[in-house]
Every structure is written in structure tokens, then in C-alpha cells.
Amino acid sequence: MLLGVLSACVVGAAVLYSLFFWIIPVAVQYNASAALLWHDVIVERFLDLITGSTRPQRLLKAVQKNATKGDPQSVISTIDHFCRRCEWAMNVGDEKGTILDSVVCEVSPGSTLELGTYCGYSTVRIARLLAPGTKLITLEFNPDFAKVARQVIEFAGLQEKVLLVEGPSGDIIPKIKEQFGITTFDLVFLDHWKDRYLPDTKLLEECGLLRKGSVLMADNVICPGTPDYLAYVRSSPKYDSKYFKSHLEYTKVEDGLEKSVYLG
Numbered sequence: 001m002l003l004g005v006l007s008a009c010v011v012g013a014a015v016l017y018s019l020f021f022w023i024i025p026v027a028v029q030y031n032a033s034a035a036l037l038w039h040d041v042i043v044e045r046f047l048d049l050i051t052g053s054t055r056p057q058r059l060l061k062a063v064q065k066n067a068t069k070g071d072p073q074s075v076i077s078t079i080d081h082f083c084r085r086c087e088w089a090m091n092v093g094d095e096k097g098t099i100l101d102s103v104v105c106e107v108s109p110g111s112t113l114e115l116g117t118y119c120g121y122s123t124v125r126i127a128r129l130l131a132p133g134t135k136l137i138t139l140e141f142n143p144d145f146a147k148v149a150r151q152v153i154e155f156a157g158l159q160e161k162v163l164l165v166e167g168p169s170g171d172i173i174p175k176i177k178e179q180f181g182i183t184t185f186d187l188v189f190l191d192h193w194k195d196r197y198l199p200d201t202k203l204l205e206e207c208g209l210l211r212k213g214s215v216l217m218a219d220n221v222i223c224p225g226t227p228d229y230l231a232y233v234r235s236s237p238k239y240d241s242k243y244f245k246s247h248l249e250y251t252k253v254e255d256g257l258e259k260s261v262y263l264g
């Protein structure tokens with residue numbers, strides 16, 4: 001009798017585990033709304049509740065436990081592994097990350113701006129490719145995310161190359177020239193809330209932070225999507241714009257990056 005109850009509990013736990021970490025994640029990976037609802041609402045809230053921690057804190061723990069200190073590549077691989085096997089997170093991810101890497105290498109920027117740090121995944125991706133003496137400024141308005149990102153960046157050994165500025169992009173962009181001594185950015189990575197892409201691009205133009213040849217790389221232009229930004233950079237004579245087709249991070253849903261070269 002006891003053995004029967006125990007067996008039923010073990011089978012029940014195995015079924016629940018498979019459903020939670022395998023069957024449902026595989027089933028939702030082709031549908032954007034289902035994937036975001038499952039990963040970003042249901043799983044995140046459930047794990048927050050039962051672990052008493054947040055997703056960024058769990059991601060940081062995985063880095064501290066499994067990555068090699070001072071090795072940015074191992075930090076990136078550890079986060080990708082965590083997001084594929086344990087918990088999805090809104091990093092640019094490995095697939096689009098490879099496209100981003102190639103543009104960073106092609107531009108070889110002396111000055112880089114990132115809008116939207118989250119846990120520092122893309123910050124580490126970009127900063128590891130920067131030449132010695134060059135800096136990346138990254139903006140994040142959520143203090144809890146910024147706290148985790150600082151630790152991830154430091155774990156990767158990239159703190160000398162990164163300046164994480166806390167606050168809303170709309171307030172910080174107009175102060176960048178004066179506060180950080182930047183004249184223009186060679187590369188801007190847009191990956192914050194999608195309704196800010198267009199106003200912040202116009203703000204960067206107005207503040208004279210773009211020069212002829214500056215490159216804007218925008219993530220998630222299809223999913224969740226940035227229709228007003230895409231229409232602007234694709235129709236404006238001020239930009240030469242090209243789409244790089246890919247997938248929403250850690251899923252099979254179409255998403256992509258838009259590379260837009262500022263023509264002045």
C-alpha cells in the first residue's frame with residue numbers, strides 16, 4: 001500500500017516536471033503569444049513564489065555557480081544554457097547574439113551605447129568584443145535589474161569596459177555629451193521597451209549623438225515588434241536599413257534585428 005502511494009507520488013512528480021520543463025515549453029515555442037504568456041507570466045510568477053527570488057537573481061546564481069570568473073564566453077554560455085534548460089529570459093540570446101557579434105566586429109566601435117541592460121547578457125556579449133580602451137555605456141531604469149547586471153558584468157571581468165547608468169533613456173540621452181564626454185556613438189544597440197525605440201532614435205539625432213556612418217542595431221523588431229520604428233528607419237532618407245531574420249530568443253518564433261546606418 002505504502003509502496004503504491006510512493007510510486008504514484010514519484011510518477012506524478014515526474015509527469016509534472018516533464019510538463020513544466022519539457023512538454024509545454026516545446027509546445028509553445030512556435031507561438032509568440034503562448035511562449036511569452038507561458039515563460040514571462042506563468043513560469044516566472046510561479047518560480048518567484050516558490051523560490052522567494054526573482055528570475056534575474058536565479059540567473060545570477062547560475063552564473064556564479066557554473067561560469068568561470070573572468071571568462072565572458074563562459075558567462076554567455078551559462079546564461080544561454082540556463083535560458084534553454086531552466087528559465088526563458090529576455091536576453092538577445094545566442095542566435096541573434098551571433099548576428100550582433102558580427103556587426104560589433106564589423107563596426108569595431110570606439111563608442112557604444114546600449115539601451116536596456118536587463119541582466120547584462122548583451123552587455124557582456126558586446127563588451128567582450130571591444131578594443132582595449134573603448135567603452136560601452138548601457139542604460140537601465142530598473143534598479144533591481146541593474147544590481148544583478150553589475151554583478152554579471154563584474155563576474156565576466158568587464159567592469160572596466162562598461163559604464164552602467166541607471167535611469168530612463170529619455171532623461172539620460174540629453175545629458176550624455178555633457179556628463180560622459182561623448183561626442184557621437186559609432187554603434188547603438190536598442191533593446192529596451194519597444195515603444196521607446198522611435199522617440200529615443202529621434203532624441204539621439206536631436207542631441208547630435210549620431211554621426212554619418214553610426215550604426216543602429218535594433219532587437220525584437222518583429223516580436224514583440226516595433227512597427228513605428230521600422231517604418232521610420234526604412235522610409236527615412238537619413239538611414240540605410242537592412243533586416244536580419246532570426247528567432248525570438250530561445251524559441252522558434254520569427255524575430256530579427258534591424259541594422260540601420262545613419263547617413264546624416
Ligand SMILES: C[S@@+](CC[C@H](N)C(=O)[O-])C[C@H]1O[C@@H](n2cnc3c(N)ncnc32)[C@H](O)[C@@H]1O
Pocket residue numbers: 090091092093115116117118119120121122123139140141142145167168169170191192193196
Ligand atoms: C529586453 S530587456 C534587455 C535585454 C538585454 N539587452 C540583453 O539582451 O541581455 C529590456 C530592458 O530595458 C529596460 N528598459 C526599458 N525601457 C527603458 C528605458 N526607457 N530606459 C532604460 N531602461 C529601460 C527594462 O527594464 C529591461 O531590463
